[in-house]
Amino acid sequence: MFQINPEGFKEALKIFKESAQTTPAYKSFLKKHKINPARVKSYSDFLKIPLTDKNNYLRAFDFTWLFPDKKIPAMISASSGSSGKPFYWPRGGQQEDVGGRLHERIFRDIFGIKKEERTLVIVCFSMGTWIAGTFTMSSARWLAKHGYNISVITPSIEKEDAVNILRDLAPIFDRVILAGYPPFVRDVIEEAKAQRVDIKKFKLNLLLAGENFSEKYREILHEVVGIKNNFSGSSSIYGTADAGAVGHETPASIFIRKIASGNKRLALAFGLDSFMPTIVQYDPKQVFFEMVSDEMIFSSRSGIPLLRYNIHDTGKLMAHYEMRKILKDCGILEKAKKLGFEKWRAPFILLGSRSDVATTFYALNIYPENIKAGLENKNVYRFVSGKFIAHSRLFNNGRDQKLFIEVELARKVKLSLNLAAKIRQSVFDSLTRLNMEYRKLHRSIGAKALPNIILIKFGDPRFAVKKAKHRWNKR
Numbered sequence: 001m002f003q004i005n006p007e008g009f010k011e012a013l014k015i016f017k018e019s020a021q022t023t024p025a026y027k028s029f030l031k032k033h034k035i036n037p038a039r040v041k042s043y044s045d046f047l048k049i050p051l052t053d054k055n056n057y058l059r060a061f062d063f064t065w066l067f068p069d070k071k072i073p074a075m076i077s078a079s080s081g082s083s084g085k086p087f088y089w090p091r092g093g094q095q096e097d098v099g100g101r102l103h104e105r106i107f108r109d110i111f112g113i114k115k116e117e118r119t120l121v122i123v124c125f126s127m128g129t130w131i132a133g134t135f136t137m138s139s140a141r142w143l144a145k146h147g148y149n150i151s152v153i154t155p156s157i158e159k160e161d162a163v164n165i166l167r168d169l170a171p172i173f174d175r176v177i178l179a180g181y182p183p184f185v186r187d188v189i190e191e192a193k194a195q196r197v198d199i200k201k202f203k204l205n206l207l208l209a210g211e212n213f214s215e216k217y218r219e220i221l222h223e224v225v226g227i228k229n230n231f232s233g234s235s236s237i238y239g240t241a242d243a244g245a246v247g248h249e250t251p252a253s254i255f256i257r258k259i260a261s262g263n264k265r266l267a268l269a270f271g272l273d274s275f276m277p278t279i280v281q282y283d284p285k286q287v288f289f290e291m292v293s294d295e296m297i298f299s300s301r302s303g304i305p306l307l308r309y310n311i312h313d314t315g316k317l318m319a320h321y322e323m324r325k326i327l328k329d330c331g332i333l334e335k336a337k338k339l340g341f342e343k344w345r346a347p348f349i350l351l352g353s354r355s356d357v358a359t360t361f362y363a364l365n366i367y368p369e370n371i372k373a374g375l376e377n378k379n380v381y382r383f384v385s386g387k388f389i390a391h392s393r394l395f396n397n398g399r400d401q402k403l404f405i406e407v408e409l410a411r412k413v414k415l416s417l418n419l420a421a422k423i424r425q426s427v428f429d430s431l432t433r434l435n436m437e438y439r440k441l442h443r444s445i446g447a448k449a450l451p452n453i454i455l456i457k458f459g460d461p462r463f464a465v466k467k468a469k470h471r472w473n474k475r
Contacts, residue, residue: 089304159191208235
């Protein structure tokens with residue numbers, strides 16, 4: 001069972017005491033729930049504090065009341081709005097220092113960048129109101145101010161601009177870091193390849209965020225760009241508009257995830273069922289996590305101080321010593337040590353999927369990861385771009401339901417009934433293997449549960465990444 005980190009709780013308690021004195025909304029919130037801040041001294045006391053979320057706290061007070069002394073920090077981003085109306089999230093210099101140090105760990109300790117290397121960071125996250133683009137840019141600038149020979153350019157989600165940069169600007173740098181949302185990064189590198197840009201000549205790393213992807217997907221990206229080390233060639237950040245950059249993959253966490261994909265004993269120890277989660281490590285002094293009813297609750301000195309805040313992300317928390325014991329029991333601890341397992345002595349997050357991005361089919365959740373696995377099958381992935389849109393529809397006056405999956409084909413691949421059948425079988429195999437509820441449904445209703453595949457030519461506007469993320473389903 002996950003145990004609290006003493007240093008992390010000490011910092012969370014400090015934030016609580018400060019917020020209870022200086023933040024008008026939190027003072028009012030505690031008064032409403034009859035919590036006397038002076039009596040909160042231990043973790044058992046802390047557990048009595050009600051959880052906060054957007055509805056009962058952030059939207060319940062005047063916006064200015066959410067900040068210490070009503071002072072709004074300098075930079076503002078917005079949540080993606082994937083689960084409702086966007087919310088505006090300010091952040092200050094302290095949060096950007098935390099982001100800078102996190103990116104330094106990735107650049108220096110994982111990618112192996114030296115301060116004197118002439119490095120180009122190409123930011124392909126959306127540069128609108130969303131946090132990922134501006135936060136990555138500010139983190140790269142933080143590194144430049146702290147002795148790294150880094151230049152940053154922000155093509156955002158303009159694919160043509162990103163390809164032009166790879167062709168015309170990137171060759172003069174010693175190192176290139178391509179940062180972006182995984183499906184868009186794949187779009188960029190596939191387009192660059194089609195335009196005969198020799199990406200493989202670069203010393204390239206990938207910085208990813210915003211999406212769970214499989215180890216097979218990582219291998220596909222690495223193969224296209226010529227990255228030979230699957231454990232240190234790329235790293236994915238777990239971040240939120242609420243708390244900024246929370247944690248990131250390490251070579252050891254990537255190795256653990258890769259092994260768990262094919263090791264039933266390890267997967268069972270993690271309690272995995274419908275898909276392989278992203279596994280990251282995080283600093284408990286920066287973000288203090290708890291688990292309540294399978295949801296991750298955190299306290300953090302964000303731009304808006306957040307105490308026992310429910311972001312409604314599911315997952316599992318695991319202390320470093322707990323992970324060590326599991327790896328030892330599974331006989332892979334020594335291999336993990338060679339990839340820095342003892343160096344990165346931080347707790348782990350096994351990040352679950354959100355139900356609000358799933359497609360509902362006969363009252364069960366079909367997660368994007370379940371379908372992605374089918375499209376990444378070795379017999380299929382070269383024919384598709386990797387993007388799809390899933391939805392279900394009712395028929396026969398609501399008595400029956402069908403699952404439709406619109407699949408974008410790869411460049412120059414033609415529509416084919418045989419290909420549609422091959423993709424259907426591959427997706428069906430992944431659904432029955434990964435989603436226990438779907439497996440039961442198929443046993444119950446048979447062929448009615450089979451997915452209907454609709455092939456769409458490459459470049460169709462519905463698959464363009466227009467804002468922060470691609471929508472994997474439609475309501």
